[in-house]
Amino acid sequence: NLTKLLAADNLNEPKIAALWEKVDQVVRTGEMPPKKKKPLTAPEKTQLAKWYELTYVLKNGREHIGQTALRRLSRYELINTLEDLLYISLKRPYVFSPEVPALLPSTLETILPPDAPGESGFHNDAAHLAGSKPPILEYAQAFEYALRKFELDPEARNKVFGFNEEPKTLSETAAKKILQRFTRRAWRGYRNEENNQVVWNAYQKQQKNKAPVPALLRAMKTALLSPAFIYRMETIKDQDTPYNISAYELASRLSYFLWASMPD
Numbered sequence: 001n002l003t004k005l006l007a008a009d010n011l012n013e014p015k016i017a018a019l020w021e022k023v024d025q026v027v028r029t030g031e032m033p034p035k036k037k038k039p040l041t042a043p044e045k046t047q048l049a050k051w052y053e054l055t056y057v058l059k060n061g062r063e064h065i066g067q068t069a070l071r072r073l074s075r076y077e078l079i080n081t082l083e084d085l086l087y088i089s090l091k092r093p094y095v096f097s098p099e100v101p102a103l104l105p106s107t108l109e110t111i112l113p114p115d116a117p118g119e120s121g122f123h124n125d126a127a128h129l130a131g132s133k134p135p136i137l138e139y140a141q142a143f144e145y146a147l148r149k150f151e152l153d154p155e156a157r158n159k160v161f162g163f164n165e166e167p168k169t170l171s172e173t174a175a176k177k178i179l180q181r182f183t184r185r186a187w188r189g190y191r192n193e194e195n196n197q198v199v200w201n202a203y204q205k206q207q208k209n210k211a212p213v214p215a216l217l218r219a220m221k222t223a224l225l226s227p228a229f230i231y232r233m234e235t236i237k238d239q240d241t242p243y244n245i246s247a248y249e250l251a252s253r254l255s256y257f258l259w260a261s262m263p264d
Contacts, residue, residue, distance in 0.1 A: 011055060014127060024052045069126040071232040071256075072134060075112045077124060078230075080261035082108075082146045085186055087156040090146060111142045124260075134230055143224045147217050161216065170212035175203060179219055186220075187228035188262055189248025190235075199223045232256065 011017065026032040027048060033039060040048070073081060083090050092106045113135055118125025150156050154164045161178055179199055187195070202222040207215035223229060234249050245253075251263035 017056060020052060020056060024049065069130040071126045072129040072132075072230060073232070074115045074124040074129060074260075075109070076115075077256060077260045078112065078142075079106070079108050080259070082143075082224075084261050084264070086146060086150040087159045088146065088149050088153055090149065107145060108142050111145065112138050136225070139225060139230065140221075143221050147221055151213070151217060161213075166211060166213045168211065175207075175212065175216065176200065178216060179203060179223070182220060183223050183228075185262070186223050187226070187233065188252045189246065190228045190233040192228060195223075195226050195228055198226070
C-alpha cells in the first residue's frame with residue numbers, strides 16, 4: 001500500500017525515505033509487485049529507478065550527503081568506553097551457577113537507565129538516542145563511581161597520569177599535558193578550545209584547596225560530562241556534496257561499529 005508514500009509532503013522525512021528505499025529494493029529484486037498482481041513493465045521499472053536515484057541518491061545531478069543524527073552513546077557503549085578510557089573493569093564477571101543468573105547487572109547498569117529500543121529495534125538507534133533527553137544526573141553518578149574505581153587502581157593511574165604515588169605538587173605544564181592527553185582520548189579526537197578551557201578551569205578551581213590528584217579527577221569528571229564525550233561528535237562542513245571525514249572520526253565510526261567502544 002503506497003498511499004502513505006504518495007501522499008507524503010516531505011520526501012526527506014526519515015520514515016518516508018526509508019520506505020521508498022525499501023520499495024526501490026523490492027522492485028529491483030522482483031519481490032514486488034506480488035506474483036498474483038500485474039507486474040510492472042520494463043519502462044515503469046526504469047522510470048521508478050530513475051526517480052528514486054534523482055530524489056534520494058543524487059541531488060541536482062550530484063551525489064549528496066543525507067541527514068546524520070547526532071549519535072549519543074548507548075548505556076552499553078558508555079560502559080565499554082569508560083573501561084577502555086580509564087583502564088578499569090566495570091562489568092560484573094560472568095557467573096556460572098545454577099543458583100544465580102549467568103549475567104548479573106553491574107553497579108553502573110543499576111545507576112544508568114536502560115536504553116529503550118528505537119524504531120529499528122536496536123538499543124543504539126541513532127535517531128532515538130538523539131531525540132531522547134540524556135540522563136545527566138545518572139551520568140554524573142556513574143562517572144563519580146568509575147573515577148573512584150580508577151583512583152584505587154595504581155596501574156590505571158599510572159597509565160593515565162604517568163605516576164603511581166601522588167605527588168605533593170604538580171606543575172601547570174604537567175597537569176595540562178595529562179588533561180590534554182585525557183580529553184583527546186575521551187573526546188575521540190574532537191577539538192574544542194572552549195571545552196578544553198572549561199576542563200582546565202575545573203582543575204584550577206579544585207587545585208587551589210586540594211592536592212593535584214583530586215583536582216585532576218574533578219577535571220576528568222568535567223570532561224566526561226561534556227557533550228564531546230557523551231556524543232560522538234563530528235565536524236560538519238557547510239556543503240551538500242560528500243567530503244572526507246578525519247582519521248579520528250573514521251576510527252571512531254569503525255570502533256563503535258566493531259566493538260561498541262572508543263578507538264584504541
